[in-house]
Amino acid sequence: MAPAEPRIGVFICHCGGNIGNTVDVERVRDAAGQLRFVKCAETNRYLCSSSGQDLIRSKIQEHGLERIVIGSCSPRMHLKTFRDLCSSEGINPYLVEMANLREQCSWTALDKDSATDKAIDIIAGAVGRATYLEPLTPMEMKVNSNVGVIGGGVSGICASLELANQGYKVFMVERQPSIGGHMAQLSKTYPTLDCSLCILSPKLAETKGHPLIELMTNSDVASIEGSAGAYSLTLTQRPRYVNEKKCTGCGECAKVCPVEVADEFEEGTARRKAIYLPFPQAVPNAYVVDEENCTKCWVCIKACKHGAINPRDQTSQKEIEVGAVIVATGFRLFDPGVLTQYGYGIHPNIVTNLQLERLIEHGIYRPSDRKTPRKIAWVLCVGSRDTQNGQPYCSKICCMAAVKEAVLLRELVPNLETWIFYTDLRAAGKGYEEFYARAKEDGVKFIRGRVAEVVPISGDEVMVRAEDTLLGVQLENTFDLVVLCPAILPEVGTGGLAEKLGLHIGSDGFLLERHYKLRPVDSQNDGVFLSGCCLGPKDVRESVVEALSAASRTASLLGKGIVTISPDKAYVIADRCDSCGECVKVCPTRAIELLSGGATVKSISCVGCGLCVPVCPKDAIDLKNSTESQLMAEIEGVAAATATKPKIVAFAEATSAYTACDLVGLARQQYPTNVRVIKVPSVGRLHARHLLAAFSAGADGVIMIEGEGTLLGEERFRTHVSEIRKMLTSRGIESLRVFATRTTIPQFAKLASVFQTFTERIQKLGALPPEARSKIEQAAAV
Amino acid sequence: MSAERETVRAAMLDPAFFDEVKKTPGGEKLASCIQCGICSGSCTTSIAAEFNPRQVIELIQLGLGDKTLSTRSIWTCVFCRTCTVRCPQGIDIPELMSSLRIMAVRRGALRREDRNLKFHQAFWKILRANGRLDTFRLYSRLADMQEIARSMPLGLRLLRKGKLGFRAPSMANPEQLSRLMEIAKPGEGGPSK
Numbered sequence: 019m020a021p022a023e024p025r026i027g028v029f030i031c032h033c034g035g036n037i038g039n040t041v042d043v044e045r046v047r048d049a050a051g052q053l054r055f056v057k058c059a060e061t062n063r064y065l066c067s068s069s070g071q072d073l074i075r076s077k078i079q080e081h082g083l084e085r086i087v088i089g090s091c092s093p094r095m096h097l098k099t100f101r102d103l104c105s106s107e108g109i110n111p112y113l114v115e116m117a118n119l120r121e122q123c124s125w126t127a128l129d130k131d132s133a134t135d136k137a138i139d140i141i142a143g144a145v146g147r148a149t150y151l152e153p154l155t156p157m158e159m160k161v162n163s164n165v166g167v168i169g170g171g172v173s174g175i176c177a178s179l180e181l182a183n184q185g186y187k188v189f190m191v192e193r194q195p196s197i198g199g200h201m202a203q204l205s206k207t208y209p210t211l212d213c214s215l216c217i218l219s220p221k222l223a224e225t226k227g228h229p230l231i232e233l234m235t236n237s238d239v240a241s242i243e244g245s246a247g248a249y250s251l252t253l254t255q256r257p258r259y260v261n262e263k264k265c266t267g268c269g270e271c272a273k274v275c276p277v278e279v280a281d282e283f284e285e286g287t288a289r290r291k292a293i294y295l296p297f298p299q300a301v302p303n304a305y306v307v308d309e310e311n312c313t314k315c316w317v318c319i320k321a322c323k324h325g326a327i328n329p330r331d332q333t334s335q336k337e338i339e340v341g342a343v344i345v346a347t348g349f350r351l352f353d354p355g356v357l358t359q360y361g362y363g364i365h366p367n368i369v370t371n372l373q374l375e376r377l378i379e380h381g382i383y384r385p386s387d388r389k390t391p392r393k394i395a396w397v398l399c400v401g402s403r404d405t406q407n408g409q410p411y412c413s414k415i416c417c418m419a420a421v422k423e424a425v426l427l428r429e430l431v432p433n434l435e436t437w438i439f440y441t442d443l444r445a446a447g448k449g450y451e452e453f454y455a456r457a458k459e460d461g462v463k464f465i466r467g468r469v470a471e472v473v474p475i476s477g478d479e480v481m482v483r484a485e486d487t488l489l490g491v492q493l494e495n496t497f498d499l500v501v502l503c504p505a506i507l508p509e510v511g512t513g514g515l516a517e518k519l520g521l522h523i524g525s526d527g528f529l530l531e532r533h534y535k536l537r538p539v540d541s542q543n544d545g546v547f548l549s550g551c552c553l554g555p556k557d558v559r560e561s562v563v564e565a566l567s568a569a570s571r572t573a574s575l576l577g578k579g580i581v582t583i584s585p586d587k588a589y590v591i592a593d594r595c596d597s598c599g600e601c602v603k604v605c606p607t608r609a610i611e612l613l614s615g616g617a618t619v620k621s622i623s624c625v626g627c628g629l630c631v632p633v634c635p636k637d638a639i640d641l642k643n644s645t646e647s648q649l650m651a652e653i654e655g656v657a658a659a660t661a662t663k664p665k666i667v668a669f670a671e672a673t674s675a676y677t678a679c680d681l682v683g684l685a686r687q688q689y690p691t692n693v694r695v696i697k698v699p700s701v702g703r704l705h706a707r708h709l710l711a712a713f714s715a716g717a718d719g720v721i722m723i724e725g726e727g728t729l730l731g732e733e734r735f736r737t738h739v740s741e742i743r744k745m746l747t748s749r750g751i752e753s754l755r756v757f758a759t760r761t762t763i764p765q766f767a768k769l770a771s772v773f774q775t776f777t778e779r780i781q782k783l784g785a786l787p788p789e790a791r792s793k794i795e796q797a798a799a800v
Numbered sequence: 801m802s803a804e805r806e807t808v809r810a811a812m813l814d815p816a817f818f819d820e821v822k823k824t825p826g827g828e829k830l831a832s833c834i835q836c837g838i839c840s841g842s843c844t845t846s847i848a849a850e851f852n853p854r855q856v857i858e859l860i861q862l863g864l865g866d867k868t869l870s871t872r873s874i875w876t877c878v879f880c881r882t883c884t885v886r887c888p889q890g891i892d893i894p895e896l897m898s899s900l901r902i903m904a905v906r907r908g909a910l911r912r913e914d915r916n917l918k919f920h921q922a923f924w925k926i927l928r929a930n931g932r933l934d935t936f937r938l939y940s941r942l943a944d945m946q947e948i949a950r951s952m953p954l955g956l957r958l959l960r961k962g963k964l965g966f967r968a969p970s971m972a973n974p975e976q977l978s979r980l981m982e983i984a985k986p987g988e989g990g991p992s993k
Contacts, residue, residue: 357886359842359886399836399888403834403836403888404888404889405832405888405889405890406887406888406889406890407888408888441834441836441837442834466837467836467837467838467840467841468836468837468838468841468888469838469841470837470838470840470841470842470886471841471842483841483842484837484838484841485837485838485839485840485841485852485854486837487835487836487837487840487854490840490851490852490854490855492840492841492843492846492847492852493841
């Protein structure tokens with residue numbers, strides 16, 4: 019309930035020219051000053067700067083302000099800044115409202131006049147909402163101080179050790195039978211030429227021996243529940259058929275095993291048995307049965323003198339409780355066979371760079387006859403920087419990896435010829451350019467030109483054809499080993515895991531960080547952090563940097579021992595509730611139960627989606643910080659303040675859809691200024707009455723945008739929208755005036771075109787006739 | 801490679817040329833070229849040319865309009881499409897070459913006696929008349945007496961093997977072809993709507 023005379027202050031930011039160039043800030047301020055309960059309206063060049071903050075402070079004191087509206091950038095950017103500021107002035111942080119004049123107004127508009135009108139509407143909505151804001155206090159919850167680390171490559175290992183050494187208990191989950199990841203497969207690492215396993219094995223051993231790290235190999239994440247501070251992970255461990263504790267790694271079992279298959283650790287350059295040790299330094303150092311290829315003859319049982327083999331081993335499930343999760347699931351290589359011109363799989367001497375790493379480890383030979391190669395070519399950008407058959411991005415590590423391999427092999431093989439065919443040689447990194455210079459000094463030949471084709475010409479030799487673009491001539495040369503450098507892709511299953519953990523995926527398939535620059539290892543889900551190649555291609559050093567960052571972020575979440583929980587929760591108005599149970603049925607997190615006194619919300623489980631609010635036939639349930647009166651006042655303000663025609667109100671779900679709307683602005687994509695966005699916890703929070711209120715106050719069209727993967731699933735979204743439509747049609751609103759869609763964050767560009775085409779549609783339909791508007795009002799009055 | 805190396809000066813550049821080419825068929829994705837050279841490494845005919853496809857794109861990007869339209873390199877493409885299949889940015893180079901040829905003709909960048917121009921005009925004329933290519937007539941329109949004399953031995957060999965005939969080949973349904981021709985509208989750079 020609003021106090022009798024709330025004292026509201028409105029502050030509008032120029033944001034340098036970011037807002038001021040397209041919005042007449044002074045006109046917006048004048049309009050804001052006219053709004054009800056507004057005691058002062060001010061502008062400033064940069065409200066977030068210390069002088070801007072001082073202005074707000076002094077005005078709070080001067081006018082005795084109780085509620086603050088900031089018209090500036092997106093609340094995603096600076097809500098915390100302004101809440102903290104007001105908090106220090108004794109104003110409850112939940113009495114601060116931000117009007118998004120930058121991402122959702124100035125950055126998407128060209129015409130200053132109409133953009134200013136739009137800004138006035140947005141401010142009016144924010145002031146309306148601010149009138150009804152209520153002081154709230156976040157709840158506190160004790161956190162579980164355990165950490166789950168998913169992925170046991172170098173990134174997962176370093177994050178685990180960092181946390182375990184700080185005293186946190188870590189559960190490390192690895193899909194493979196051994197930890198170590200791709201780094202274990204590498205010969206040496208650039209630019210220092212450290213032997214890869216020499217620096218990695220001690221870390222593997224330390225992980226295994228650490229009293230605070232519990233290692234689970236051969237395991238996958240089946241499901242996850244909970245929120246930051248209290249996650250419950252269900253893990254599935256596939257059978258190993260070998261008792262890790264009893265196995266001594268003697269290898270007698272493998273000697274008798276009759277099955278032989280390609281060795282994945284050796285990238286197919288060698289073969290292994292169906293019972294095998296992934297690699298000599300594997301951790302745990304125990305054999306494992308390859309379930310897919312084992313014929314279950316079990317001759318190995320007899321061969322094992324330690325009774326370590328257990329044919330009855332089964333898939334087991336385990337539940338772990340953790341406060342935070344680090345995802346470090348790594349990468350896989352692009353399949354070079356897709357680019358048929360490179361002949362991968364056709365000639366034995368055409369290999370990938372990861373295969374070459376294994377060949378180097380085995381004393382370098384060409385696969386056709388196991389002789390030492392005399393002339394090697396590297397083909398860079400195989401599937402990278404390729405929008406047609408591969409990935410549009412640069413895979414970043416291949417240039418340096420090829421340079422390293424060439425340098426290394428020239429040391430190993432006397433008189434070896436090494437040719438690197440590159441598109442652009444990228445050696446940006448500490449010591450990388452120097453390393454590249456050394457390679458040229460050593461005699462590695464660099465040809466600028468993406469290889470056109472690799473053609474087998476004899477049992478041992480293949481011909482490489484490319485343009486030497488620096489000369490503009492075609493070049494043909496014969497080699498006895500050709501190394502393809504495939505693009506780096508996110509590991510298989512990254513998408514599935516993202517879905518389980520509520521993470522977002524970018525258009526490139528990699529996981530999306532919360533903020534590209536400032537929160538580079540945070541995910542969209544509080545309490546889940548990201549590290550290594552699951553975020554994008556990177557080398558060992560960068561993977562370790564991110565591991566340490568993710569560990570630090572995890573520690574600052576768990577170290578306090580408590581997490582604060584947003585107070586945006588549903589609550590029941592007890593005297594109206596008749597215990598019909600509709601809200602219980604619709605709650606996606608099972609946060610509402612029926613007790614003797616009526617429905618009761620468990621605040622810890624409630625996520626504040628608001629799906630329960632519109633289904634209550636008695637209006638007995640409401641949502642804090644998105645109450646009926648707040649929402650109605652905002653709609654009224656946005657729809658009624660200016661006479662823009664046609665006017666379109668877009669309700670955007672708070673997380674994905676609202677963020678996507680921001681990204682449209684960040685990308686400076688233009689759309690008609692007729693559209694004004696109102697943030698709602700979920701489209702499921704909306705009732706037909708909210709849309710009617712919008713139409714009655716001045717809207718001519720309404721858009722509803724829900725994020726994909728929110729608790730309002732696709733099915734329920736559709737029925738919900740069609741129920742709203744039905745109700746509107748019965749009140750004389752044409753169905754064409756309402757549009758609903760779902761989006762992911764990376765699909766933001768589609769929103770700009772939705773806004774464009776919907777505005778065109780409403781322009782064709784014309785403004786809502788006044789009779790229709792008054793009909794709604796009459797019905798509302800009754 | 802160009803034989804003489806002329807300094808490119810600002811006065812030689814046509815800033816609108818790049819945008820103009822971008823609007824023609826094949827030019828759509830021109831801006832995304834990363835000059836990787838896979839087209840030219842794959843090209844079956846540019847060995848003889850002054851500029852390879854990658855360099856032609858560089859000429860366009862730089863804005864050397866006159867040079868682009870007057871070079872014979874835009875006439876060497878035989879539409880094998882190997883470059884386009886491999887191009888990581890999906891640039892339709894043969895289509896681009898077609899557009900450049902049309903631009904060259906329209907701008908009068910070719911001399912009347914230009915062989916490429918004569919070839920395409922003769923090719924088109926014969927196709928319109930007969931519906932099929934008639935090698936003998938095409939050749940006789942292009943070659944002068946000296947050249948005919950020089951290639952006589954080859955001509956005779958082809959004749960003997962039945963690869964060359966004096967009688968013009970004809971097609972079953974010439975009306976259909978003329979309808980097609982009407983739609984295609986020669987010189988319009990593609991079918992008109």
